[in-house]
Amino acid sequence: MNRILKFIAVLLAAVVLLGVIAAALLPRFIDPNQYRDEITQLVYDQSGLKVSINGPIDWSIFPWVGLSLEDVSIEGANSSQLAQLGSAGVSVKLIPLLSKRIEMQTLELTGLELTLVKNAKGKGNWQVSAPKPSEQQTSRGQEPSSTSTPESATASSPLKLDIASVNVSGLLISYDDQVSKQKYIIDQASLTTGAIRNQQPFDFKLKAHITIPDLVINSLISGEVTFNLEAGRYDIQNLKVSATPDVNKGESLSIVGNVQYQQTPMLVKGNLGVAEFNLANLLNQIKIQLPPMADPKALNKLSFDSHFSTDGESLTADKLQLQLDSFTLDGNFRMSSIDRGDMQFSFTGNDLNLDNYLPPATDNAEAPDEEQSTQSGSEKPSSGKEHPLIPEEMLRGLDxxxxxxxxxxxxxxxxxxxxxxxxxxxxxxxxxxxxxxxxxxxxxxxxxxxxxxxxxxxxxxxxxxxxxxxxxxxxxxxxxxxxxxxxxxxxxxxxxxxxxxxxxxxxxxxxxxxxxxxxxxxxxxxxxxxxxxxxxxxxxxxxxxxxxxxxxxxxxxxxxxxxxxxxxxxxxxxxxxxxxxxxxxxxxxxxxxxxxxxxxxxxxxxxxxxxxxxxxxxxxxxxxxxxxxxxxxxxxxxxxxKRLTETIAEIAENRLKKKIEDKVQGPVKDLLKGFFK
Known part of the structure; x- marks a missing residue:
């Protein structure tokens, strides 16, 4: 019996040793670069995109299953440049995969450039179709067999993640809309994270430099994430989404707060707000001209805060607070049924002076030209086709x-x-x-x-x-x-x-x-x-x-x-x-x-x-x-x-009546009185 056990142990050790030797030697004898054509053909057959892998392809099996690529380019429609990748690398530990645990070294992506173009006909260079398979390929193919999966195979333990970090740098996305003749660019973009592990908080930061027509801004999204894949809960703390004009002392617009998400039963709750900022300064920096206002400090302070929760069917915001300069508005909002769209709200505020936001009063305002004002005042309403004034459909469904x-x-x-x-x-x-x-x-x-x-x-x-x-x-x-x-x-x-x-x-x-x-x-x-x-x-x-x-x-x-x-x-x-x-x-x-x-x-x-x-x-x-x-x-x-004539006639009549009355006495006078009544 001991000999049998010893034989089995030696056999298992030999198998493991052979596996380790094979995993170590396999990448040395099999060069993945030999399969460039097969890889590019497979991508083309599935998506219609032409991929060129110009740099080396490296891979490993044990103890890390790893893959790295360099200098990859993708062609879009009409042989246009769609994407360019400097380098990418990922390594996953092999043994933990057997127990549905993903242990990954730093995921790196460098120099990804996307060039998106919508032509004058409204079609994008990313809109390509996969080639139709030939009749021979179709005849060789076999109908996919439907195999039943044992119930035991579907019931599996939850996935566990352990990623050392994620590092994406040098991301550039350009979009050229030739229909509207507008161009948009996102460059200097990067994403970095801490160690990503189940039920352990990690930091993340996404930065980008964004250029849109007549405006350049720096954006930032950061926070601290904690997730529990087994329970389906996700928590984002200290969330900050900010946009700042790319000028000296740019004014930042920042959305801040905390959000919690639960999958089953669905529940999203938290608090989101806008940190206090100078709205007038921000609008000036993004070249939006404000009219003169009576209060030179108008729109200098603006902030917002909210506490909310939703289960996908209803929405409750038990706290809504708006601060505009010295004016404060507090209230709450509720939708008992999002599908029906019924809304209940209640707001209270302090003193609101709208005159602060109107043009300042002037004592020497120029009087309008008399001839011009007369002409404009005499204009009659347009006799053109009238349009309905009341949006009946929208109001009919209002609750x-x-x-x-x-x-x-x-x-x-x-x-x-x-x-x-x-x-x-x-x-x-x-x-x-x-x-x-x-x-x-x-x-x-x-x-x-x-x-x-x-x-x-x-x-x-x-x-x-x-x-x-x-x-x-x-x-x-x-x-x-x-x-x-x-x-x-x-x-x-x-x-x-x-x-x-x-x-x-x-x-x-x-x-x-x-x-x-x-x-x-x-x-x-x-x-x-x-x-x-x-x-x-x-x-x-x-x-x-x-x-x-x-x-x-x-x-x-x-x-x-x-x-x-x-x-x-x-x-x-x-x-x-x-x-x-x-x-x-x-x-x-x-x-x-x-x-x-x-x-x-x-x-x-x-x-x-x-x-x-x-x-x-x-x-x-x-x-x-x-x-x-x-x-x-x-x-x-x-x-x-007309009335003056009637008045004069009445006065003359009264005078005539009085003269006659003065000369006529007795019954004749009474008769004339009745005549002039």
Missing amino acids: LDGSMKLASLTVAKFIFEQPSVDIKAAQGKQEVKIGSRFYQGTIDMTSNLDVRQSGNPKMAASAVLKNISLEALSKPIPDLASLQGDVNAGMKVHTHGQYASVLTKNLNGNIEFKIDKGVFTDANFDKMVCEGVAKIRKKELRATDWGSSTEFTDLSGTFVIKNGIASNDNLIAALAYMNLKGDGYVNLVDRQLDYHMGLNIRGEEAPDSDPACQINKEYVNVTWPVRCHGDLGDLKCGIDV
């Missing part, structure tokens, strides 16, 4: 429920306090609500859109302005400094259609306004009127305590809109001694206006009127008319001749 609130919003010097926006959209119906405190009053607006009926969307809007102080509003509008009062207004309109002309023609609703407690603070118009009348009558005013302001007894009006025509018959601005009245219409469909305004002096009808400024009874409440009419871009205003 939204979101809100945003700010501490304040400043636009064109107007300050909106605690503004809020609420948006809801579902099943083809959308609603937007906007509310804000505004100069001691409030603004509330609601708009609705219904796109359920194809080709005929329906829209409605309403707005309510309550107790907005003109005195407070005079701060952003200095021209209102001489006015006081509280503005109250309301609007309700609705329309339907898809084109601008149809929407205008179908517009219906009403707009009303009123100013309560109205006062002119800089002048007493009642005194001015009385002084004028007294001067004409050559009499002295008795009153001396007129005061320096003028109170409105009424300032209000209502516009009724029917089929795109807004009409008004009750505009009134009433003072103690005179009234300004207005009536007319604005045709929004034809862009025409015809509006009448009239001034009348009340005289002795005014309360506590001074005898010196009382006018003749025949002129009391007589309206002296003015008319504006014509195209909205070219209005003509002047005396309303």
